Amino acid sequence: MQYEIIISGFGGQGILFMGKILTYAGLLEGKEITWYPSYGPEQRGGTANVTVILSNKRISSPILNEYNTAITLNQPSLEKFEKTIKSNGTLIYDKYGITKMPTRKDIQIFEIDAINSSIKEGNSKMFNMIILGGLIKVTKIVKIESITNSLKKTIQEYNQKFLSMNQYAILKGMNLIKKIK
Amino acid sequence: MKSINNTINLENLVYTKPSLMNSNITHYCPGCSHGVVHKLVAEVIANMNLEEQTIGIASVGCSVFIYNYIDIDWIGAAHGRAPAVATAVKRLNPNKMVFTYQGDGDLAAIGTAETIHACNRGENIVIIFINNAIYGMTGGQMAPTTILKMQTATCPYGRDISLNGYPLQISNILAQIEGTCLVSREAVFSTKTIKKSKKILCKAFKNAMSGKGTSIIEFISTCTSGWKMSPIQANKWMIKNMLPIYPLGVLKDK
Amino acid sequence: MEEIKLLKGNEAIAYAAIRYGVDGYFGYPITPQSEIMETLIKERPWETTGMIVLQAESEIAAINMVYGGAACGKKVMTSSSSPGISLKQEGISYMAGAELPGLIVNVMRGGPGLGTIQPSQADYFQTVKGGGHGDYKIIVLAPNSVQEMADHVALGLNLAFKYKNPAMILSDGVIGQMMEKVILPKQCQRKTEREIRKSYPWATLGKSKSCKPNIITSVELDSFLMEARNLRFQKKYRTIEKNEVLYEEFFCDDVEYLIVAFGSAARISQKAVEIARGIGIKAGLFRPITLYPFPMKKLNSYKEKLKDILVVELNAGQMIEDVKLAVECKIPVKHYGRFGGIVPTPQEILEKIKNEINK
Numbered sequence: 001m002q003y004e005i006i007i008s009g010f011g012g013q014g015i016l017f018m019g020k021i022l023t024y025a026g027l028l029e030g031k032e033i034t035w036y037p038s039y040g041p042e043q044r045g046g047t048a049n050v051t052v053i054l055s056n057k058r059i060s061s062p063i064l065n066e067y068n069t070a071i072t073l074n075q076p077s078l079e080k081f082e083k084t085i086k087s088n089g090t091l092i093y094d095k096y097g098i099t100k101m102p103t104r105k106d107i108q109i110f111e112i113d114a115i116n117s118s119i120k121e122g123n124s125k126m127f128n129m130i131i132l133g134g135l136i137k138v139t140k141i142v143k144i145e146s147i148t149n150s151l152k153k154t155i156q157e158y159n160q161k162f163l164s165m166n167q168y169a170i171l172k173g174m175n176l177i178k179k180i181k
Numbered sequence: 182m183k184s185i186n187n188t189i190n191l192e193n194l195v196y197t198k199p200s201l202m203n204s205n206i207t208h209y210c211p212g213c214s215h216g217v218v219h220k221l222v223a224e225v226i227a228n229m230n231l232e233e234q235t236i237g238i239a240s241v242g243c244s245v246f247i248y249n250y251i252d253i254d255w256i257g258a259a260h261g262r263a264p265a266v267a268t269a270v271k272r273l274n275p276n277k278m279v280f281t282y283q284g285d286g287d288l289a290a291i292g293t294a295e296t297i298h299a300c301n302r303g304e305n306i307v308i309i310f311i312n313n314a315i316y317g318m319t320g321g322q323m324a325p326t327t328i329l330k331m332q333t334a335t336c337p338y339g340r341d342i343s344l345n346g347y348p349l350q351i352s353n354i355l356a357q358i359e360g361t362c363l364v365s366r367e368a369v370f371s372t373k374t375i376k377k378s379k380k381i382l383c384k385a386f387k388n389a390m391s392g393k394g395t396s397i398i399e400f401i402s403t404c405t406s407g408w409k410m411s412p413i414q415a416n417k418w419m420i421k422n423m424l425p426i427y428p429l430g431v432l433k434d435k
Numbered sequence: 436m437e438e439i440k441l442l443k444g445n446e447a448i449a450y451a452a453i454r455y456g457v458d459g460y461f462g463y464p465i466t467p468q469s470e471i472m473e474t475l476i477k478e479r480p481w482e483t484t485g486m487i488v489l490q491a492e493s494e495i496a497a498i499n500m501v502y503g504g505a506a507c508g509k510k511v512m513t514s515s516s517s518p519g520i521s522l523k524q525e526g527i528s529y530m531a532g533a534e535l536p537g538l539i540v541n542v543m544r545g546g547p548g549l550g551t552i553q554p555s556q557a558d559y560f561q562t563v564k565g566g567g568h569g570d571y572k573i574i575v576l577a578p579n580s581v582q583e584m585a586d587h588v589a590l591g592l593n594l595a596f597k598y599k600n601p602a603m604i605l606s607d608g609v610i611g612q613m614m615e616k617v618i619l620p621k622q623c624q625r626k627t628e629r630e631i632r633k634s635y636p637w638a639t640l641g642k643s644k645s646c647k648p649n650i651i652t653s654v655e656l657d658s659f660l661m662e663a664r665n666l667r668f669q670k671k672y673r674t675i676e677k678n679e680v681l682y683e684e685f686f687c688d689d690v691e692y693l694i695v696a697f698g699s700a701a702r703i704s705q706k707a708v709e710i711a712r713g714i715g716i717k718a719g720l721f722r723p724i725t726l727y728p729f730p731m732k733k734l735n736s737y738k739e740k741l742k743d744i745l746v747v748e749l750n751a752g753q754m755i756e757d758v759k760l761a762v763e764c765k766i767p768v769k770h771y772g773r774f775g776g777i778v779p780t781p782q783e784i785l786e787k788i789k790n791e792i793n794k
Contacts, residue, residue, distance in 0.1 A: 020614065024441050027616050033441070035614035039467060039552070061706030062613050063699075065780035234641040238503070239652070248650045254639035256506040257652030258499065259529050265496040266503035270639075272487045273459050273509050274628075277641055295499070298492035 001056055003141050004064055007131075008049035008081055009073025009094075018128045019050035022135075024154055025146035026054040034062040047076050054141060069139060071131060073115075075099060092134060092177070102180075109181040110138055117176060118169075126169040133173020144170060199223035201232055205249050212412025214402030215244055217369040218311065218378075222282070223251045225382050231390075235278040236270050238263040240292075242284035243317045261292025264299035267306045271389075278390060280307035286316050289325040289351040296355070303360030303394040307385045310352070310397055313404040314423060321407035325349040328426050333407070348426055352399045356433040362394035364433040368401045370416045374429070381431070401427050438619045444584040444610040447617050448514065448540055449474035451585035452486070455592065456623035457538075458509035459487040461500035463519060466552040467608040468542035471514045484625055494519040498526030498539070505535035506651040508631040508638030510592055514540035516608075517558050518549060520566075527601055528567025531668075532653030536595035538588065539573075540604045542611035543749075545776035553776025554608030554699060559753035562605050563727050570665055572672045574602035574679065575726040577697040581615035583724075589620070596635075598675055605726060607749065609699035609778060681724035682733060686712060690719030692788060693737060695758050696747040697723050699778070704747045707784035718788055726754070734761035743767040745791060747784055750774055 005022070009015050016037050023035040032055045038048050051067075053059050069090040072078040078093050079100070085091055087106045096115035114130035132147060151166055201223040209215045226235050235253045239245055241260035248255035258266040263281035271279040288296050288310050299306065315333055316322040322335040328348050330339040340348075356364040363385055367378040378400070385396035401423050403415040410418060442450065449471050452460060462472040472490060480486035491497035497513045504511035515523060520541045530537055543558050545551035562575050574594045576587045584606060591602040631638055642648045655661040685705055687693070692711075696704040701722040711718035721737070723730050737744065743766050746755040752770045759768045771787045773779045 020441070023614060027439070027441050033614075033616055035441075036609065037612055039608070039612045060709055061703040061781050062609065062615075063703055063778055063780060064706075065782045232642060233644065236507070236639050236641060245654055248648070248652065252642065252648050254642050254649045255651070256503060256639050257533070257650070257654055258502070259525055262495065262499035262502075262526070265491065265499035266506075268489070268496075269459060269461060269487075269500035269503035269511070270507055272489065273504050273507055273511075274640065294492055295496050298496065 002059070003054045003069075003139070004067045005052045005069045005071065006049055006064075006067045006081055006084070007052065007071040007073075008047060008077035011046050011048040013048075013073055014128045015048050015073070016050050018132060019052045021128070021147060021150050021154060022132060022142065023052050023054075024150035025142040028146050028149050028153075029142055031055060032057060032059050034059050036062040047074065049077065069135070071135060073131070078102060090139060092131070092138070094131070105181070108138075108179065110134065110177050111180050112173065112177045114173065114176065117172065123165065126165065126172070129166045129169035130173035130176060133170035134177035136170070137174040137177055200227050201252050202250055203252050207250055208246060209243065210406045212403055212405040212415050213243070214313065214369050214400060215311065217375060218309065218400050218402070219247065219250055221369070221375070221379050221382055222309065225379065225386055226253060226278070229383065229386055231278045231386065234276065235280070236274070238267045238270070238279065238281040240281065240283040240287040241318075242287050242311075244282050244284065244311065245318070247282055261287050261290070262295055263287065264292065264295040264304070264306070264308065268299050268302070268304050271304055271306050275305075278386060279305075280309060280386070280389070282309045283311070284317070285310070285312045285314065285324040285326040289349050293351075296351070297358065300355050300358045300395045300397070301360045303362075305389045305392050306395060307389050308395065308397045309382075310399040311402050312399050312427065313402040313407065314348070315404050315407040317404045317407050321404070326351070326427075328422060331422075350427075352397060352432055355397050360394050361397060361433060362388050362435050363396035363431075364399075365397075365431045366399045366401060366427055366429050368419070368424070368429055370403075370420065399427075401429065436621050440617050440619060441614055442581055442617045443470055443612055443614050444578075444581045444606060445470035445542065445612070446474045447581045447585040448588055448604070449478065450617075450619050451588040452512060453478060453480045453484060454620050454622050455589045456484060456510065456625040457486055457512055457588070457592070458625055459489070459500070459504045459511040461489050461491050461497040461504070461511070461513050463491050463494045463497050463515065465494075465516045465519045467544060467554075467611050468514050468516050468540065470611075471540065484622070486625070494522040495526065498523040501537045501539070502526055502530055502533070502535060505530065505537040506533070506639050508635035508640065510596075510626070512538035512540065512588075512592070514542065516542050516544045517546050517555070520558060520561070524561070524567035527573060528569055528571060529653050530601045531567070531571035531573060532569060533651050534599040535601065535651065536592070536599055537601050538591045538595060538604065539601060541606065543605065543607040545774065551776035552608070554749060554778055555774065555776055556607055556698060556700060556749040557751070557753070557774060558605065559726065559748070559750060562603055563729070563757070571668060572600075572675070572727055574598070574600060574675065574728075575605050576602065577605050577724060577726050578610060579698050579701045579722065581610065581613065581617050584610060585617050585619060594679060598671055600671070600675075605698070607699050608776075609702075676728040679725060680728045680730045680733070682730040683722045683724060685720040685722070686717075687719040687721060689717055691717040691741070692745070692792060693719050693721055693741055694745050694747055694784070694788070695721045695723070695734070695754070697726060697754060700747045700749055703779060703781055704784055706781035707788065710781060710785050711788055716788065716792065723754075729757045729761070731757075731761045734758060735763070738762040738765040741766055743769060743791070745769050745771060745787065747779070748772045749778060
């Protein structure tokens, strides 16, 4: 089984970091993994994306043209990647700033209000983990503990307060995500 | 009557070839300063007992074949890059004595960046800089240090400010860089200047071994072939025309 | 102890360099490979293994520092991306001429000129056919995974010292920037001066009393001697060509339609082959791992079996020339390339395969 995900949004939103946490969680579960970013000036302000592949066997191309799941965090990303989702695949989008809703009929579509929610909580850094919580809830590609362990391994100035905050955010995301279609 | 053969013995010996200089006949022109500076370098290394720890970095120019004359380990660098080569050799072997031997084209034109940045990092090396105001090996073309109105193959009507700019006072620039500890301008046209040069060269080598920073010893030199002069004429011309622009003496000693 | 890490290709090079006991790294920042030097400096190997890491004033200075370190018998390396590698060519030619070992990493980006910072394979000619002046060859490795980025540091340096010749890892922005699982080797000891003197008696570390001086240079003004030196180089290159060829094959046992690709293009082509196999097309992939020496003999054996070959590259057609030479132009060799930093998708390559088959 190979699971192919694209995460796309504004540069500076922490897209690449989110992908890294997910990828590392896959590694901790003994999966084969690749993480491929759009890099360069795009990272600062434009639209950035990262392709994450988790698999039980050796992964060939880290670059794909279709995905099982697309996570889109702004309007341009939604428009660009909705059409790249495989039939019966999954679209997760954050509704913040979305003016044109997705239209595909042959995929599952989920909405998550992560950006607004993290602003309301007064901690915009939580936003990434809210999204990942939502993703795990609907796709179950990795276990929650793997995400927690991944955070522990990835963040250098990791502490208990930080972990509690992120665990809270993951649960929040699992509750927030709702199926549209 | 004593025969001459009785006079030639060790007790009467007043001068010998430096132990590190071999018997190869040099390719240098008569009256060229390279020979004397080579001798001083060989003497200083031997006197300081450094021959087993010294690595010389040769450059591109007439002294590219210096390895044929002084019996120590040598690395021949690409044109202008000797200070970069020396940087790595010294950093990877901090207990070795590392020096470069460069001409004016190598050090002050094509290798300006490498020279300035090695000095700025305060690399613990010695840079021996032969300034004869001309490209000797390629046949007498203009150097960055060629003096105004001096004729060369590429400024046959004399160096012209509007076309070629000014003689580059590179040692003065290097003296202003924090990483250098000793910058001195010397010459080897008389016993007095030779003796003084040797003393300062010795100090430079000591600086490198004690980790004080970069030492640059510039030698105002002759190029009889490039200048198209006899050895005596060349030395006279150098004293009269070059020394006013490149005055001898210590520019920095900290 | 071996260690499993999640690393970018660039980071893997840095960690591998420390663990394989590299003595010195000299570099200059350029995208998309700056993580190599950044990671090395962050890890502070000078406090653990004694490895020196230095940011040079230019790519030119960096390669000449490698030249100096190599002359002392040290394991030294540098890295850059396409425009910076162009600047290093003089130094690489001098290293080949002076027969010095050393490792150069090129994480290629789109050119010519300043070009883009996105992935490309347009430096194949520069790397494999020459680059600098004179008749010389460098050993060229083309990793296609983050693991191979790490492994090729050791392979490249081993070959470099075995043949007293520079070696290059020819990678690109895809492999440099992507993250994968890497198994890092256990920490190797750096060689001591005594060990270097014993293994590499040519190294300039200061003349021993009873020995002749060691001279490292590429100059030889006597043309007859220079010709003799060239003949010796050529003999060495023939030995490399005989002994050091590496390649990988996927689905090649019953292949009817063969793709030849290296590095990141091979990864993408492999996916296209997988999809093609799923829809009944007997596609296969041949991937040269060493670009010099090129797997001429093995590819030659395909000329009897196949109707044609497709070469996929992130350039306008460079390795294709070696593939044509390998099959002696007995069968048509076609090309599919994207350039300037555009990376093709597996689907694009699949479409090309389908079109060629239906022709």
